Amino acid sequence: MTINKYHLPKYKKFLSPFVAQMAKISFIHFILIALIFSVACVVPLSYAEEEKDCRELLIYGDCSPRTCPTKCAQKQKNWRGECVPNPAREDFNCYCYWKVPKGNPCHAKFN
Incomplete structure (x- = not known):
């Protein structure tokens, strides 16, 4: 089956929400990993400042x-x-x- 220009809008409608959802999940994962990394970097410094x-x-x-x-x-x-x-x-x-x-x-x- 060949895809012509008349079939593209159907696939775009299907792929757009899917791609948007995957991009949103990837962004959330990226933010969580960055948050965990920044907390891990700051915690040892606070212990060093206590003494x-x-x-x-x-x-x-x-x-x-x-x-x-x-x-x-x-x-x-x-x-x-x-x-x-x-x-x-x-x-x-x-x-x-x-x-x-x-x-x-x-x-x-x-x-």
Whole structure:
């Protein structure tokens, strides 16, 4: 069977609502996927903003990478220690780091 110009309006009437419905479904799916993706990208950032790092100078100069973390852990259990270069001299300072909730001051709390 050949399709001539007289049969086209019938097919157009049938295909138009079908194509429009499929386009609408595809658009809704696209919007839902974009919404899920944007929420997934934003959620980890909000968790990162809930805490901040605080630091305290424990030893000025003569920092040892072996003893600094141990001394910070002895001072407070959840602290971590790191040797940081001292710009004024050619040695390292021992800094203790800990996390506090966002908005709280960075003063040390001892148990």
